[in-house]
Amino acid sequence: MADNVKPRVRVPKSAKAGEAIVIKTLISHPMESGQRKDKQGNPIPRQIINRFTCEFEGEMVLDATLEPAVSTNPYVEFEAKVPASGTFKFTWYDDDGSVYETTEAITVS
Amino acid sequence: MSQKYALIGALTLALAAGASQADPVEDTLVVNGEIEMTTVAPAPEHLGGALDVVRSGWLYRGDETRDMQRDDFENPAMLYVEAAATAWSTPEGTAGKSCADCHGDPESMRGLRASVPKVNPNNGELWAMEQFVNGCRTERMGAEAWKWDSQDMRNMTALLSSVSRGLPVNVAIDGPAAPFWEQGKEIYYTRYGQLELACANCHEDNNGRYIRADHLSQGQTNGFPVYRLKQTNLVSLHNRFRGCIRDTRAEPFEIGSPEFVALELYVASRGQGLSIEGPSVRQ
């Protein structure tokens, strides 16, 4: 597990049913590309977040595959719509098998 | 012809070719829709007319980079501010105390960032924020000092700067600070390195022009620590000083050296009146 990995998400607290809401996500992660070398000239092994998903009550909003060309501290912004109050689940998958999760509730009026 | 002169030639060419094409933009910075930043201010009197106005480095950046600083969610530096907020309330050291035990919320430190470096009345030395942080760690907490340019220290200075955002840079340059300020000024105008460049040659004489493909700013310090898109991490002011001096092909002063703290005071005083923006976003 990479050090100090911390997810951040921004989801509106409330929305109308079916309304488009903007979701912004950011996670602290080096996204080590595998292309770099250390000071001794040895390749630094690749370690990236290779997949990010956002689900709402078990239904998929976005399922993204990430490659080493995504910047350090990966940022993903997208739009969701939800039929009723519930909870978003955000999951980041690390090359080393670590999984980072966070959730955010939304009230639909 | 020596390599040295060829390099100076290349630089002169780059500076001249870009004249008037890298002007700062006209734009207004409001962070999170609430913190109104002063990005242009009348030049302080001590500059003696060397600059008409002082401008934040933010105005020299491209649209996308400027936008990243308008919203704390878009500003990746806030990841490090959050990490420091956790450290702030985590006890460390033999006294079993955290920053919060003495200081309460980080917001209680509002104003500090705008006033440093300043003379520490206890020892008469000019101290930067990093030294005040380490003073607390070693004397009050019984914890180990952080290295000046360590991630922990950069995170903490970013947190402490973030709570002063919007306040004008207001460093004391008279009284006990005067000799340090004079020392900093001396360094600012001294040509260093094989390229024989002083801070002033780029940031006073040629700001608003290109250096190679990059805009030269006034080299203001109000945005530090900065999140640099190049490093994708926080960069401390002394690290930036070191980078500049290294680029003149000189042997830089040490990060955390009294020379760099004096230079920090002088350069900060050139931006009196600009809002504290740190942690800002730069290229």
Add this chain to the structure above:
Amino acid sequence: MNLTRRGALALGAGFAATVLLPATALHAAVDEALAKFTGGAAVGEGGITLSTPEIAENGNTVPVSVSAPGAVAIMLLAEGNPSPGVCTFNFGPLAASQSATTRIRLAGTQRVIAVAKMADGSFVQAANEVKVTIGGCGG
């Protein structure tokens, strides 16, 4: 003006080498990534919007937005990177729009390509050139 003739020639030669070297190998990798995504289907144009800065201040963090109403997936490629793959967004039933924004690494000035797979199985693409600034000062 103090730049020597020899210095200027050396600069020019270095620049040409950087630009010319990778082209062929890279196009093969781009073709391969495209074929994998499309299964060899024809790729049309229109119905997809790719937003990139004209000039990126630093290639390490370049904001990119893409939108293709009605798409089930959008793949981003960076033609001039050591490996062209960037990311693929697969949109679920609760996506309010088939659009996304991210920040990417570009190894130099190059074309960024977005390819969308539409709900009917057809493909469209858009491509933008992004100039990547080589900064004046390293720091």
